[in-house]
Every structure is written in C-alpha cells, then in structure tokens.
Amino acid sequence: MTRTLDIGGRIELLPMDAHFCDISIGLYRQENAQGAVFRVHTYSQREGARVRIDSVKRAMRVLGGMEETPEGLLRFPCGAAHLLAVKRLFLEACKQGMDGEVSARPLTILDKKSGLHISATVGSDGVYQITADREESGAERRVRLVAGGLAKLGELEKVKGAEDRVRFNCGAAHDALVGVLLVRAPNVRSVLRELEQAANRGVLAAPSTQN
Numbered sequence: 774m775t776r777t778l779d780i781g782g783r784i785e786l787l788p789m790d791a792h793f794c795d796i797s798i799g800l801y802r803q804e805n806a807q808g809a810v811f812r813v814h815t816y817s818q819r820e821g822a823r824v825r826i827d828s829v830k831r832a833m834r835v836l837g838g839m840e841e842t843p844e845g846l847l848r849f850p851c852g853a854a855h856l857l858a859v860k861r862l863f864l865e866a867c868k869q870g871m872d873g874e875v876s877a878r879p880l881t882i883l884d885k886k887s888g889l890h891i892s893a894t895v896g897s898d899g900v901y902q903i904t905a906d907r908e909e910s911g912a913e914r915r916v917r918l919v920a921g922g923l924a925k926l927g928e929l930e931k932v933k934g935a936e937d938r939v940r941f942n943c944g945a946a947h948d949a950l951v952g953v954l955l956v957r958a959p960n961v962r963s964v965l966r967e968l969e970q971a972a973n974r975g976v977l978a979a980p981s982t983q984n
C-alpha cells in the first residue's frame with residue numbers, strides 16, 4: 774500500500790518560479806489543534822528545490838510575521854487563516870531570490886498619485902489607523918482608498934463609522950503583514966485582477982502537469 778503525504782488543499786500556486794529553474798510551488802492549507810497551518814510545497818525532484826522551498830518559507834516568516842511549527846509548517850501567531858493575506862504574502866515571498874536579504878516592509882508608503890506619505894499605525898486594540906503626512910485637499914480620500922484597499926486585500930474589517938480604520942478579524946496586530954499589503958493598497962484593483970489570474974491558473978494546472 775502506498776502512503777501519500779497529506780499536504781492539505783492547495784490555495785495558491787506559483788506556476789513558474791523565476792528564481793529557481795521554473796519549478797512550480799504551491800501553498801497548501803491544513804488545520805491542526807492550534808488553528809490554520811500552511812505548507813509550502815513543490816513536486817519538483819530537482820536538486821536544490823528543497824533549499825528554494827526553505828527560502829520561500831523564510832521570506833514568509835520575515836515578510837509576514839509567520840512562525841514555523843516543529844513539523845516545518847507555517848502559521849500566524851493568532852492561529853487564524855487570513856486566507857487572502859497569506860496568498861498575497863506567498864506570492865510576494867516567491868518574488869524574493871534565494872540569497873537576497875529579506876526584511877519586513879515599512880508601515881509607511883509613498884502614495885505616488887498624491888505624493889503623500891501614508892502610514893498605518895496600530896493601537897492596543899489591534900485597530901490600524903491610516904493617516905497621511907499632510908492635511909491637504911484630497912488627502913482624506915487617499916487615506917480612505919488605502920484603508921479600503923487594505924480591507925479588500927487582507928480581508929480586514931472596517932471599523933464602523935471610521936473609514937480610516939481597519940482591523941483583522943482575529944483582533945491581533947500583524948504589522949509585517951500590513952506592510953506587505955500596504956504597498957499594494959493604493960492599486961487594489963490591479964492587485965485583485967492579478968489574484969484572479971493566479972486563481973485561474975491554479976484551477977487549470979493539475980499536479981500531473983507540474984514539474
């Protein structure tokens with residue numbers, strides 16, 4: 774009897790890794806007693822593929838504030854899945870090379886369209902307040918757009934009655950993760966389109982067609 778490793782359901786796929794021999798890399802989700810856990814996996818038998826998987830996992834820990842379990846799986850300290858955010862984090866981590874230094878993203882971005890610096894600051898209640906560095910006409914609108922972008926990209930909840938405040942449904946702070954999402958938040962539309970394309974690829978590429 775052959776035993777297959779139960780790796781969980783695939784939630785995201787990088788079809789061709791530009792940093793390592795065009796292998797495909799998948800992100801799989803499982804549940805354990807502590808909550809949602811994620812496995813970065815490739816079916817590639819190439820020498821060095823293991824090292825590449827480790828480098829993607831390391832990037833997800835640094836860029837997303839994830840922890841590694843003794844079994845080599847990744848999880849958020851809060852135990853929640855944060856599904857949309859973890860998919861985004863995975864794709865960002867795959868963009869990192871194998872030997873480059875990876876560091877957490879800042880919580881302030883330059884909004885190219887307005888020239889404003891827009892920041893996310895977390896309070897003790899896990900609520901992220903979005904602010905701009907200048908009070909000028911249009912600044913409020915850009916702040917609202919960035920808060921709305923974060924909400925969409927990371928499935929954050931909007932705080933009732935405050936369009937510049939968002940929080941994760943677990944109530945915890947996830948600074949590193951917010952840093953990854955914040956960069957993309959002003960361009961939320963194009964990012965969502967990219968995610969949809971990735972999802973379509975995930976449906977089309979069966980495991981047997983992967984190298």
Ligand SMILES: [Zn+2]
Binds near residue numbers: 855941943945947
């Ligand atoms: Zn959480």
